[in-house]
Amino acid sequence: MTDNYEDIIGMEHPTSIRHHRMSMSERAAQFAPFTALSGYDAMLEEQIRNTIESYDLIEESQ
Incomplete structure (x- = not known):
């Protein structure tokens, strides 16, 4: 099962150009x-x- 994800497991999380990263409270x-x-x-x-x-x-009443 892990073989299915070997190609993406080490990739960085994608970041958006349009939206800022949300804080934990947001x-x-x-x-x-x-x-x-x-x-x-x-x-x-x-x-x-x-x-x-x-x-x-x-x-x-009873």
């Missing part, structure tokens, strides 16, 4: 979590709260 920001749907987290938390309240009411 690269990390590329993979940082983000909120794709604004307000979704709040709606989900509200739904969870309502569900927990419903279960509490059921337990109290």
Whole structure:
């Protein structure tokens, strides 16, 4: 399997003429979590709260 990559294993990493090299923090920001749907987290938390309240009411009535 290593024979497949013998020709490129010692090559230097290509550098772009157009773009500067990113810092580690810039690269990390590329993979940082983000909120794709604004307000979704709040709606989900509200739904969870309502569900927990419903279960509490059921337990109290038994």
